[in-house]
Amino acid sequence: xxxxxxxxxxxxxxxxxxxxxxxxxxxxxxxxxxxxxxxxxxxxxxxxxxxxxxxxxxxxxxxxxxxxxxxxxxxxxxxxxxxxxxxxxxxxxxxxxxxxxxxxxxxxxxxxxxxxxxxxxxxxxxxxxxxxxxxxxxxxxxxxxxxxxxxxxxxxxxxxxxxxxxxxxxxxxxxxxxxxxxxxxxxxxxxxxxxxxxxxxxxxxxxxxxxxxxxxxxxxxxxxxxxxxxxxxxxxxxxxxxxxxxxxxxxxxxxxxxxxxxxxxxxxxxxxxxxxxxxxxxxxxxxxxxxxxxxxxxxxxxxxxxxxxxxxxxxxxxxxxx
Amino acid sequence: xxxxxxxxxxxxxxxxxxxxxxxxxxxxxxxxxxxxxxxxxxxxxxxxxxxxxxxxxxxxxxxxxxxxxxxxxxxxxxxxxxxxxxxxxxxxxxxxxxxxxxxxxxxxxxxxxxxxxxxxxxxxxxxxxxxxxxxxxxxxxxxxxxxxxxxxxxxxxxxxxxxxxxxxxxxxxxxxxxxxxxxxxxxxxxxxxxxxxxxxxxxxxxxxxxxxxxxxxxxxxxxxxxxxxxxxxxxxxxxxxxxxxxxxxxxxxxxxxxxxxxxxxxxxxxxxxxxxxxxxxxxxxxxxxxxxxxxxxxxxxxxxxxxxxxxxxxxxxxxxxx
Numbered sequence: 001x002x003x004x005x006x007x008x009x010x011x012x013x014x015x016x017x018x019x020x021x022x023x024x025x026x027x028x029x030x031x032x033x034x035x036x037x038x039x040x041x042x043x044x045x046x047x048x049x050x051x052x053x054x055x056x057x058x059x060x061x062x063x064x065x066x067x068x069x070x071x072x073x074x075x076x077x078x079x080x081x082x083x084x085x086x087x088x089x090x091x092x093x094x095x096x097x098x099x100x101x102x103x104x105x106x107x108x109x110x111x112x113x114x115x116x117x118x119x120x121x122x123x124x125x126x127x128x129x130x131x132x133x134x135x136x137x138x139x140x141x142x143x144x145x146x147x148x149x150x151x152x153x154x155x156x157x158x159x160x161x162x163x164x165x166x167x168x169x170x171x172x173x174x175x176x177x178x179x180x181x182x183x184x185x186x187x188x189x190x191x192x193x194x195x196x197x198x199x200x201x202x203x204x205x206x207x208x209x210x211x212x213x214x215x216x217x218x219x220x221x222x223x224x225x226x227x228x229x230x231x232x233x234x235x236x237x238x239x240x241x242x243x244x245x246x247x248x249x250x251x252x253x254x255x256x257x258x259x260x261x262x263x264x265x266x267x268x269x270x271x272x273x274x275x276x277x278x279x280x281x282x283x284x285x286x287x288x289x290x291x292x293x294x295x296x297x298x299x300x301x302x303x304x305x306x307x308x309x310x311x312x313x314x315x316x317x318x319x320x321x322x
Numbered sequence: 323x324x325x326x327x328x329x330x331x332x333x334x335x336x337x338x339x340x341x342x343x344x345x346x347x348x349x350x351x352x353x354x355x356x357x358x359x360x361x362x363x364x365x366x367x368x369x370x371x372x373x374x375x376x377x378x379x380x381x382x383x384x385x386x387x388x389x390x391x392x393x394x395x396x397x398x399x400x401x402x403x404x405x406x407x408x409x410x411x412x413x414x415x416x417x418x419x420x421x422x423x424x425x426x427x428x429x430x431x432x433x434x435x436x437x438x439x440x441x442x443x444x445x446x447x448x449x450x451x452x453x454x455x456x457x458x459x460x461x462x463x464x465x466x467x468x469x470x471x472x473x474x475x476x477x478x479x480x481x482x483x484x485x486x487x488x489x490x491x492x493x494x495x496x497x498x499x500x501x502x503x504x505x506x507x508x509x510x511x512x513x514x515x516x517x518x519x520x521x522x523x524x525x526x527x528x529x530x531x532x533x534x535x536x537x538x539x540x541x542x543x544x545x546x547x548x549x550x551x552x553x554x555x556x557x558x559x560x561x562x563x564x565x566x567x568x569x570x571x572x573x574x575x576x577x578x579x580x581x582x583x584x585x586x587x588x589x590x591x592x593x594x595x596x597x598x599x600x601x602x603x604x605x606x607x608x609x610x611x612x613x614x615x616x617x618x619x620x621x622x623x624x625x626x627x628x629x630x631x632x633x634x635x636x637x638x639x640x641x642x643x644x
Contacts, residue, residue, distance in 0.1 A: 070590065075397045082418050086425070091432055094416040096404050110413055213594060242594050249596050268392065272535060272564050273595050274571050
């Protein structure tokens with residue numbers, strides 16, 4: 001099998017030159033480049049990534065940290081990250097923090113030991129400071145609007161306000177907002193957006209908790225048991241909105257006639273249920289793609305115009321509103 | 323920072339002994355082991371995985387190849403693989419083949435270059451021979467029943483027969499089966515199970531295609547446009563069953579009164595839609611966990627009792643059948 005020595009010999013250059021070429025670090029003449037490229041092709045040489053990692057202290061592996069891969073938003077996001085990474089020569093290690101700080105830390109440590117190139121972080125548990133201290137590129141995805149890390153997100157506040165205002169516009173007068181964990185900046189922003197949309201003639205309540213399907217189902221069930229006149233639900237994730245939908249329908253109420261529901265995310269699933277879910281649709285694929293391109297630009301020392309990108313979410317009206 | 327030399331000095335043993343200890347290969351005396359463990363702890367030494375990979379030609383990375391992470395079956399499977407791997411000291415690289423042979427090959431090659439420890443393959447595109455030739459441990463997951471590779475699957479034929487027979491038992495007389503790609507052994511087995519359940523007094527048709535939501539939606543829509551008397555749909559995946567459900571409901575037919583539907587997989591989503599999906603439920607988490615334990619046993623040269631595990635799927639009756 002071809003190795004760096006046989007490539008050097010075939011190309012008529014030194015091993016050091018081939019090494020410089022492979023690591024893309026220092027100057028290699030055009031002539032040497034062409035000879036090496038020809039030799040690599042003719043010998044069908046494949047650089048040993050592990051050996052290169054030892055020299056460069058870097059791999060082409062990106063760690064993607066998500067809070068819960070079974071929330072259907074994250075597979076769509078992961079798919080976008082992975083597609084983009086693959087097309088740019090990187091592979092993605094999927095890390096599911098399960099919303100546990102210890103698990104997230106364990107992943108970070110383990111990947112650091114294998115010289116992971118950088119992280120895309122879509123969870124909210126660990127402080128930004130911890131990520132900043134890693135001294136490798138990190139991009140925050142759908143995390144906080146006011147992050148110190150480079151980030152990609154949607155305009156959480158404005159978009160949630162838009163979705164909530166639509167419930168009122170369509171006649172809701174007694175609303176609840178299903179919000180996420182308090183430590184998650186994203187959801188705090190969305191809850192604030194909900195609150196900002198409320199007018200004097202409506203009553204409302206914010207239910208804090210987590211945004212898993214089961215939790216949203218239980219919370220909505222409980223809220224309806226306490227107050228049967230609730231006629232509008234704004235859920236800070238589509239996954240939670242699906243839980244709310246099920247609770248409303250199980251309570252014998254009709255959607256949208258008795259209770260209207262608006263979600264947030266724009267996952268494909270929202271179109272699969274009946275009635276289809278009205279939602280604040282994030283450009284899910286675009287979020288993942290943008291974050292990945294941003295991270296890889298950082299890894300390759302390319303200039304990045306923007307290190308804070310806010311994509312616009314928009315209202316997608318389906319059957320859960322009047 | 324501590325390195326292998328400082329650990330050896332601190333423990334009063336040779337560098338070679340520490341190396342043997344770390345690579346878990348050859349004999350190290352109990353006394354030396356204890357001294358090295360103490361030194362590692364006291365010095366807070368973290369083995370450099372990359373350097374170890376060069377020696378052992380192996381990492382603690384597992385490649386998980388799935389056909390489509392946006393099909394909700396696979397995140398649940400990936401979650402199980404990742405949980406199990408993490409608890410046993412491995413990390414998972416998620417590879418989304420997108421049902422493209424070229425993409426699957428690219429992933430395999432790229433991971434081979436980084437000394438991936440082994441693969442779990444849940445896609446059906448590349449021949450077993452190609453995987454066998456990799457000369458590293460590979461476990462097939464939810465792939466073919468008659469695989470030459472070690473595999474974990476459910477009893478596709480019998481389970482599909484059970485679900486299809488239930489449609490007839492509940493009164494369906496004109497059925498279609500939404501089957502998957504012909505090259506996917508799993509789906510061929512399920513379609514055969516469907517066929518075996520058919521009795522003399524019913525008519526039926528097998529629709530071959532892919533099992534994505536959109537495709538199943540279109541196929542069912544077309545089938546109903548041709549023949550409005552179809553009263554039973556057996557879908558070889560839950561994702562496809564959801565597409566069928568939407569098409570039936572959009573055609574103005576009632577589920578289960580006019581058309582009954584049975585899926586296959588047992589994803590959480592089946593419980594979230596209304597009516598809840600009757601399905602042949604695979605033990606999804608168990609599939610992922612078993613495959614991962616099997617692979618890791620192989621990686622660590624532990625004896626494996628069974629290299630072919632068939633888990634039992636069972637009928638889960640909800641609201642899409644009478």
